[in-house]
Amino acid sequence: MTYRATAPQDGRQDSTTSALAAERRRLINLAYRMLGSLAEAEDVVQETYARWYAMPARQREAVTSPGGWLTKVAGRICLDVLRSARTRRERYVGEWVPEPLPAHAEWPAGGADGGAADPADRVTLDESVGMAFLVVLESMTPAERVAFVLHDVFRYPFGEVADIVGRTPAACRQLAASARRRIAASRPPLPSPAQRAGVVRDFKRAWQAADISALIGLLDPDATAVGDGGGLVTALPHPIEGAERIARFFADRTLPGRLALHECTVNGQPGLAAHLDGAVVSVYAFDIADGRIRRIWAVLNPEKLRPWRTE
Template identity: 40%
Template sequence: MTEALAARFEEHRPHLRAVAYRMLGSLTEAEDAVQETWLRLARQDPAGIREIRSLAAWLTTVTSRICLDLLNARTARGEQPIDETFVPDPVITPLTSTDPEAEAVRTDSVGLALLIVLETLDPAERVAFVLHDLFAVPFDDIAEIVERTPATTRQLASRARRKVQDATPAPPDPARQRRAVEAFLTAARAGDFDALLTVLDPDVVLRADAGALAHGPAASKLVRGAARVAGQALLFREFAPLGRLALIGGEVGVVHVADGRVRSVMGVSVVDDRIVALHILADPGRLAALRLPEEVVR
């Protein structure tokens, strides 16, 4: 029974991981939430398991409740609102790949800009939005998870949707995004300030998360405006040759690799062929915990 149940659970693991990642913004916490879901399933009485009409719905509900508890715990600890330099864990995949494992990881991908906005939502708003707008779960089912009426749950998702739409522009097609990222890298490598200004939106925002213990020029920071962001790019121009293109959260971005180690990951948001946001994760501890395809690192 246990082996058969485990096999059924594994069929749903990618979906549950995708749900948990979007709710938590942390790959490690998402994996922990999915594992806790399995433990709760395994502890169920066999008769109770047979009464579950839809295992997928049951597992999604349990995972969502676990995530909601974690989000509420963050709030209780005073972790909301998030630090303005915070960058969520990115899902990294090669630009092109026929590797089935890499393709499975790609299903977890979601843009960093969206995850940053989700971090600012009330826990119940986040759960309602993720389940309904991203996974088409009915409001009646979500209402039981967030312990609200269906009407109130609908309002939670609506408020979250407005915040997301206001803060996350639709990404361009990959080819146009890639041209903008390549132009940025070329200008940075050449130390061409004017070329950087051409590819950067006047109101571009650079968010660099180097971890709580970072210090010196690589410290966590939030930089606004094309001139200041271009200046930062020139400050780190020696690292520009180390950059290689990859999909960061499903969008074209940059991974900086030196001596076989990832030094930073940069998500890029592009609108009308100009970069409007750069999301840089340079926290060594968090980078070491990321799942990195060999094709990206080598």
């Protein structure tokens, strides 16, 4: 089988080690899109490398494409994690929202060039990590999600996808097609980045002013707001539906003097981050269509805000 990863051809240990290290960024990108959690993606990649080094040296030397082996193992671990995730989501306190990521320039630790230790510096931000996109992925079956991410996002041939998912290439093609229909059904034409940023900026101003009328005007009549505190901090126990209810909810929660609201990039798109005494305590992602906000995702769970902090 031919994998996309580049592997050493001369079999020397130093080149193999270098090739393995080079795969880490791609594996983090792959696992984050499959799982919607940077912490879980990091665990998957760590387990993948642990399995590699647990093999006898002779068995490792027999692997002609270390990168391909890592991809196959990481994909299968992600599939197992997704299969168990539904039970864990049922036990999760409140609503579960994918883990938000800051833009590279907004990493508190300085980003890749500044020597950040957090694996967030290895996630490439594009449309495939947008919050709305990740939420749709959450609605898919584990096999659908893995097949779609591998083929449509990372361009792996169905023959390779089949080897990871454990189904035939034809079955994987059907899984990806089903996932594609879910994506298409949930995604209206996206406004331009400037339009999205303008709507988020107007929402920030209306929230700060507790202007209910302005907030209602920015929200789709059937908008939904979801909060994720994970049981660790207070958050919405259930989604709030309807423009007026959402507007009143935010207007009633005026920002205290020490809490500063900043425009930022959340998973590659315009969003907001609330800072209390300089520390990020909540992140807001938005789904915008036709100039109005359709969905708001508020992440307050401190465990999901690790990439936003300096610790």
